[in-house]
Amino acid sequence: MSAPALLNNAELRVVEQRFRDASPPLMERAGRASAVLAASIAGERGGPIVIVAGPGNNGGDAWVAAQHLAQSFHRVTVFDVMGTAPRASEAVAAKAAYGAGGGTVVREWPASVRPSLVIDGVLGIGSTRVPEGAIAAAIERINASGARVLALDIASGIDADTGVARGAAVRADDTLTFIAMKPGLFTGDGVEHSGVVHLDDLDLGAELGESRGMLLEWEAVRAWLEPRRANAHKGSHGTLGILGGAAGMTGAAILAGRAALRTGAGKVLVGLYDERAPAFDPEAPELMLRKPADVLDADALVAGPGSGSSPALATAIAFEKPIVLDADSLNDLAKNAAHRKPLKARKAATILTPHPGEAARLLNTDTKAIQADRIASALRMAEEFNAHVVLKGAGSIVAHPDGTYAINTTGNPGLASGGTGDALAGMIGAMLCQGLDAPRALAFAVCLHGAAADACVARGVGPVGLTASDVILEARALVNSEP
Ligand SMILES: NC(=O)C1=CN([C@@H]2O[C@H](COP(=O)(O)OP(=O)(O)OC[C@H]3O[C@@H](n4cnc5c(N)ncnc54)[C@H](O)[C@@H]3O)[C@@H](O)[C@H]2O)[C@@H](O)CC1
Ligand SMILES: Nc1ncnc2c1ncn2[C@@H]1O[C@H](COP(=O)(O)OP(=O)(O)O)[C@@H](O)[C@H]1O
Numbered sequence: 001m002s003a004p005a006l007l008n009n010a011e012l013r014v015v016e017q018r019f020r021d022a023s024p025p026l027m028e029r030a031g032r033a034s035a036v037l038a039a040s041i042a043g044e045r046g047g048p049i050v051i052v053a054g055p056g057n058n059g060g061d062a063w064v065a066a067q068h069l070a071q072s073f074h075r076v077t078v079f080d081v082m083g084t085a086p087r088a089s090e091a092v093a094a095k096a097a098y099g100a101g102g103g104t105v106v107r108e109w110p111a112s113v114r115p116s117l118v119i120d121g122v123l124g125i126g127s128t129r130v131p132e133g134a135i136a137a138a139i140e141r142i143n144a145s146g147a148r149v150l151a152l153d154i155a156s157g158i159d160a161d162t163g164v165a166r167g168a169a170v171r172a173d174d175t176l177t178f179i180a181m182k183p184g185l186f187t188g189d190g191v192e193h194s195g196v197v198h199l200d201d202l203d204l205g206a207e208l209g210e211s212r213g214m215l216l217e218w219e220a221v222r223a224w225l226e227p228r229r230a231n232a233h234k235g236s237h238g239t240l241g242i243l244g245g246a247a248g249m250t251g252a253a254i255l256a257g258r259a260a261l262r263t264g265a266g267k268v269l270v271g272l273y274d275e276r277a278p279a280f281d282p283e284a285p286e287l288m289l290r291k292p293a294d295v296l297d298a299d300a301l302v303a304g305p306g307s308g309s310s311p312a313l314a315t316a317i318a319f320e321k322p323i324v325l326d327a328d329s330l331n332d333l334a335k336n337a338a339h340r341k342p343l344k345a346r347k348a349a350t351i352l353t354p355h356p357g358e359a360a361r362l363l364n365t366d367t368k369a370i371q372a373d374r375i376a377s378a379l380r381m382a383e384e385f386n387a388h389v390v391l392k393g394a395g396s397i398v399a400h401p402d403g404t405y406a407i408n409t410t411g412n413p414g415l416a417s418g419g420t421g422d423a424l425a426g427m428i429g430a431m432l433c434q435g436l437d438a439p440r441a442l443a444f445a446v447c448l449h450g451a452a453a454d455a456c457v458a459r460g461v462g463p464v465g466l467t468a469s470d471v472i473l474e475a476r477a478l479v480n481s482e483p
């Protein structure tokens, strides 16, 4: 199973140009696919379908879908939001065919119809500004309909590149997206607005070539970790060092350590800055709790969980093997410009794990600016720090210094609780210890961490009250489970 590609607006426009003379035309393929999915959602004898058509080619897809649905005897009403003639010739033909068959077209929301399905063809990837006027009103009416909503290509009002809802945006139950997955479906507000995403590649899949972005799905990613060999020994899976746990925050470093142990690190040494730190962790006595200077004989290092104002960052930068910088080490990096040059010059891999607040400090901006374009923000950090970066939060972005990126599809709001970030840092360290290279160790751990949270919620543990410790145990079950 390969990872689905992500294409942004500019990349999609190139595809559109390349295939503008395709037969059948792409819009015909998109509209037909929309009708097929809509019919299966509405059911054979389903109730009326309201199709909302906007002024651009997304509306064009809606007209083609209306034509096919009417031909297959569904009760269809098209709400023509702007009343302008469709631009694309296939949409014009579809509108005519639909009218010739006696199809209903209205210029106001059809309040007397109780639809079993609403199809959102208001705005697609061409939506680049705040929805206004009749467009904004149509979006609000769709959301107020109470019916199941199928969005065509992307929920109207969501930016296809960034996932940002600038203003009104449709909340879809399903989205049928065309040609390729778009980043905005899976990050930022897009996570909340897209519902279940279905892809129809309009038969172009094999011809799209390489892309800069991909999606992280657990079913594809899980194969990256090799099964354990029968003759494995504890030295086969590496030693992780962890620097953190200043006074009052020892738990953060211990959580990272437990996560690393339980997701496969051979040995875990936890260097605690708190002078009065406990001698061992009763819940995981396998963890070796030590002084920070005594954890550096390791294959990889995680620095930052609860490290406070300690020298963890400087120690990590000087470490000659892969490092993961989290939490306080990221704040230290943001505050002290002197660390930047030696960090950038490191020969071994660096991984950074900022949440949007930490990212804002690293890029000297505010959280809003980070969230306004999460992919660009993550790529900028990757370039500026010569590091593999995960920008955390719904739809985590994994970005690399070579300009490639991935969006994670796993995880849920149950993860929004203290300690889950520490657990993630430990999991990344464990994957480095088990031989994954830095980009894969990072992507694998991010996807695993979210998949574990999803598995917890699926069996009723969370989202409310889900803890990092629950996620860690579930992650262990997942790395040991069969596909
Ligand atoms: N790229 C392709 O090759 C294909 C594109 N198709 C469809 O075409 C869509 C893109 O079509 P368009 O480029 O025409 O763009 P859209 O249909 O997404 O929207 C653009 C239209 O809405 C207006 N508009 C945009 N933002 C607005 C706002 N915020 N408030 C009010 N009006 C606004 C624009 O002035 C323009 O008239 C895709 O999402 C997809 O649904 C499909 O037919 C399949 C093939
Ligand atoms: N709404 C959400 N959906 C999915 N994942 C989330 C959500 N909120 C938080 N997370 C994840 O939870 C983790 C939180 O990390 P972080 O903010 O560093 O927390 P802490 O420092 O308290 O451990 C990250 O992996 C983040 O991606």
Ligand SMILES: [K+]
Pocket (backbone or CB within 6 Å): 058, 120, 121, 122, 123, 124, 151, 152, 153, 154, 155, 156
């Ligand atoms: K749409």
